[in-house]
Amino acid sequence: MIPDRPLPYSGDYASPEEYVEKLLGFVWNSEILQILCGGVHILDFxxxxxxxxxYALPKEWQPFILSCDIMQLLDLLMRDDLDNLSFEGDQRPPESFIEYIRTVRNLSLGRTFTPQELKLPILPRSVAVGMNPKKIHEVTNFADYVDRLSRGIAEESGDEISHFIDFGSGQNYLGRALASEPYNRHVVGVEGREINVTAARGLDISSGLAIKPKVMRNKKLWSKIKKTRGPEGQADPDAMAKAIREVAVDTDFDFRPVRELDAEYTAEQGKGFVQYISGKLDSGDLGDVIAQIENGDASEGEKKELKLMAVSIHSCGNLSHFGIRSMLLNQNIRAVAIVGCCYNLLTEKLGPPTYKYAYLRPTLEAINGRIMRESEKHDQQGFPMSETFSKYKGEGIRLNITARMMACQAPFNWSEKDSEGFFSRHFFRAVLQKIFLDRGVVKKIRHYELDRETETDASPVEQGDSESPFDISTNPVIIGSLRKSCYGSLKAYVRGAVQKLTSNTDYKQYAEVMQEKMAGITDEEIEQYEAMYLPRRKELCAIWSLMAFSAMTIESLIVADRWTFLQEHSDVVGKAWVETVFDYAQSPRNLVVVGIKK
Incomplete structure (x- = not known):
């Protein structure tokens, strides 16, 4: 049940504790890592x-990197044997570059997945409905994993897991598989979006887990209702409700749409069962959730002895932290198995970076976005979880949103075609930001005071201080996705972005500024920008590749923090480990954090 190593590190470390210490030391001391993971942003390229x-790379690295084809560079970063490299002439990479690559590789948790013999190798069509191939792979493997884990717990401790609690169950793909043959488990789906719960109940009916309720209909009355409502009230629920009250008063007929009918669930001995609890979690305290769990005809004493396992496939942001903490905060939670994702949605427990983090960019607010200032909240539910990480070197480990966003990348999966597509999008966006700056749409922002002891409003130029991308950036502007045709050329991208920003009704004031500053730009001007920066596109591709590669240590850091948190609570936690549960090629966020209560 427990892997040989509690953490799947690939380097030669004597213990997981030594690995964690080396990882922390590298993140704390490596300026190159700090620059590539949180110090630079494509917007300001x-x-x-x-x-x-x-600015970002050592001078001795630059000629070699620019001489490489991008796919060749990616192979060097992630796949080539560093002890047997073959390069022509003077093209050999500098030793310091090779050493950096080796260190990142050694400190990145292993992602190799060894498939197990599955109890249910192929999901029945009725259960797999609505799933894409990626989701089928995840559900098939994780359902089997948590079932094996629960049986292993029962064999070792005698604790029979009575229910799985799925954090952020969505449309309950995992829960539906666990409740169906051959697992027949009881599952509680905790989901904050009612629309997902409604969709999940519909899928439960399709799979046979729930029964479609029988209601009485009347076609003649329905025709009268539609006539009374009139064509103008077709999209108005209130008009429909009023028409029903007028026409079908004092009748037993039900005119609700099928999607609004409550599915009927029946608990049977030896069969799986699904229950949904709607609500948004804000901590790992599941007292309210546990109080609502249905346990058939069990006595009050038996209900108090519920033995639960918190599970989740890809809990976004802090939801993973809630799931892990639930084992400490709830007596009934006997184990957790949480696969995290969306690290960019984690909050920042330690607050904004201080001047001691020389390269860590503060999280800036988009000038056309909602005010968040998440880092200033000092959210105790955020990263880092563990005391070890929170108090490291007296300052703690901080990750800004740029670093956490890069940890969501999957560079091992980049094909040449995929890479070309997103490199072009990043290039277009970087050039557009330069256009915005030149035309006064955005301004340069200094991150920290030039003089730490006295405040000043003087500009960098007036201070006589040279500009640095580690202390200067520009206002972010949220653009979001554009039509596919907008990514064909820089000209099409600029036109599409400006059109979207000037027609934004949510931020009318900013749309007017955009109209004033950008309406007059000509095709010739855009072509001049393209001619100026296209020769430097390879620089951007190389930096983005290095950022994504380096961020593998950031994901490892986040996962190691969660494992360390469980280790620090050895009075409650008996065993804790991390292992892979999916094939990285199909689902790159494939590390599960497991904890079992004593």
Missing amino acids: FTIEPGLFH
Whole structure:
């Protein structure tokens, strides 16, 4: 049940504790890692000369990196045997670059997945409805994993897991598989979006877990209702309700749409069962959830002895933390098995970076976005979870949203075609930000005071201080997705982005500024920008590749923090480990954090 190593590190470390210490030391001491993971942002690639490429990387690395084809560079970063490299002539990479690659590889948790013999190798069509191939792979493997884990717990401790609690169950793909043959488990889906719960109940009916309720209909009355409502009230629920009250008063007929009918669930001995509890969690305290769990005809004493396992496939942001903490905060939670994702949605427990983090960009507010200032909340539910990480070197480990966003990348899965597509999008966006800066749409922002002891409103130029991308950036502007045709050229991208921003009704004031500053830009001007920066596109591709590669240590850091948190609570937690549960090629967020109560 427990893997040989509690953490799947690949380097030669004597213990998981030594691995964690080396990882923390690298994150704390490596300036290159700090620059690539949180110190630079693609938006500001061309806003400061000579560009981020020249600021971010050691000079001795730059000629070699620019001489490489991008796919060749990706192979060197992630796949090539570093002890048997073959390069022509003077193209050999500098030793310091090779050592950096080796260190990142050694400190990145292993992602190799060894498939197990599954109890249910192929999901029945009725259960798999609505799932894409990625979701089928995840549900098939994780359902089998948590079932094996629960049986292993029962064999070792005698604790028979009575229910699985699925954090953020969504449309309950995992729970439906666990409640169906051959697992027949009881599952409680905790979901904050009612629309997902409604959809899940519909899928339960399709799979046979629930019964479609029988209601009385009347076609003649329905025709009268529609006539009374009139065509103008077709999309108005209130008009429909009023028409029903007028026409079908004092009748037993039901005119609700099928999707609004409550599915009927029946608990049977030896069969699986699904229950939904709607609500948004804000901590790991599941007292209210546990109080609502249905346990058939069990006595009050038996209900108090519920033995639960918290599970989740890809809990976004802090939801993973809630799931892990639930084992400490709830007596009934006997184990957890949580696969996290969306690290960018984690909050920041330690607050904004201080001046001691020389390269860590503060999280800036988009000028056309809602005010969040998440880092200033010092959310105790956020990253890091563990005391070890929170108090490291007296300052604690901080990750800004840029670093956490990069940890969501999957560079091992990048094909040449995929890479070309998103490199082009990043290039277009970086050039557009330069255009915004030149035309006064955005301004440069200094991150920290030049003089730490006295405040000043003087500009960098007036201070006589040279600009640095580690202390200067520009206002973010949220653009979001554009039509596919907008990604064909820089000209199409600029036109599409400006059109979207000037027609935004949510931020009318900013749309007017955009109209004033950008309406007059000509095709010739856009072509001049493209001619100026296209020769430097490779610099951007190289930096983005290095950022994604380096961020593998950031994901490892986040996962190691969660494992360390469980280890620190050895008075409650008997065993804790991390292992892979999915094939990285199909689902790159494939590390599960497991904890079992004493």
